[in-house]
Amino acid sequence: MWHVLAAGSLFFPGLYLLCSRCARRTLPQWTEADCSLLSTRIVSSVQGVLAASSGIIVITACKDVKFDRHWLATAYIWFIIPYMVYDIYAMYLRHWYRCHDKQIMNGKDHFSTAMNSLLRKDFLMLVHHVVILTILVPIGLFLRRDIGDFFVGCLYVAEMSTPFVSLGKVLIQMNLQNSLLHKVNGALVLISFFLCRICLFPFMYYAYSQQYGIPLYKVPFSIPLHCNIANASIMAPQIYWFWLICKKALRLYRGPARSGKDR
Template identity: 55%
Template structure:
């Protein structure tokens, strides 16, 4: 546990510092905010790839979705804790650079802007650290590694979300890459963050010889509540992605009509 925490505490901030340094050297014309923001997205994508890979390994290994165990289900959670702490600071650092470049240097102003713009993501990070980590590491006992692996796989959409934000920052919204990435973002987000929950219910029902509709009444009530809290922000974020996608593909029609 301690060694994994230590590795995570070194890996994510170290990778962020390395990416920022490399971008400043390779692209001296970019602003400090550009370098920091893109580095943050790169680190998020690396974490997502690691989490998704861990999730795939766990899900493929656990034939019994309730009782089978895999060491990654617990070990990667310890590795994830430093990332959540780092990512919160990285979001603040992005806001600090962005605000500084607009000649507003007051700490309280920056901090208020940070809390206002990132309140949902901060709440998400705090929920993971204060609720999901204790649940995954202690409260569930020796059961449910399969479902922990499923939650890890939800990160598959993150690299596409990050690439979209980087392309926006670089003013590349008009490119084919941005449109293709938008489609991949919607597809992976819907598959791995929305359909993931019916899949977990179906997997349990398949093993217990239950229909999908029977599963909610046969599992502990708090499991249904936890899943509801997990899927609610995903539905909200997916609605935002759909709105952005609609605007993107409506633009050519609007220009043509004009």
């Protein structure tokens, strides 16, 4: 699968550079920071579509939720490794531009100031990426003993909400936060996030219960403890982020949003 890893290493940074160049040409009034921000959101959306599509293919192909195999379940893990590395750098780059625009950096403090901003404001997302790279990826590739492709596919489907989240941020960046499109997209963010990131975990337990003919409430006691711990660890930040999305949705539908670009 090294060729898949190499393909991802070329695809995601290459797509970012292509989007950034196109944005600079088509939107000359935008700053470098604006073009970079738009490009990262496009790349995130593309990755979300690819991951969700792969997940749907795997789920529909695996009739036995424990033992059936599909090559995409493992292949996409290799493909997502470079994306996670790229996205960590993209997060840092966003904070670098933010600090630069606020003119709070001097020649010696570019890296440290941007890193401090990243750790303060995006710490949970950074931890999320690091955990995926250091824990979930090794489990998915080497420790799960070639079983559970169905559940790997379910985790890919969680990315279905990403394009809607990214579109919402792009609309704010384009000063369209008061538009009907932004409100409709906000509803789609809530629905897709709830279904694909919150309901996803009960669905996996339900699928297991149907496969082995046991009541749903007995499933947590019928699978290894580490599976329950892993599911809870993945679900916990999803609940927190969904709570944040609900708070933003209340502000969106209660009154006009603030104008100005989202940095």
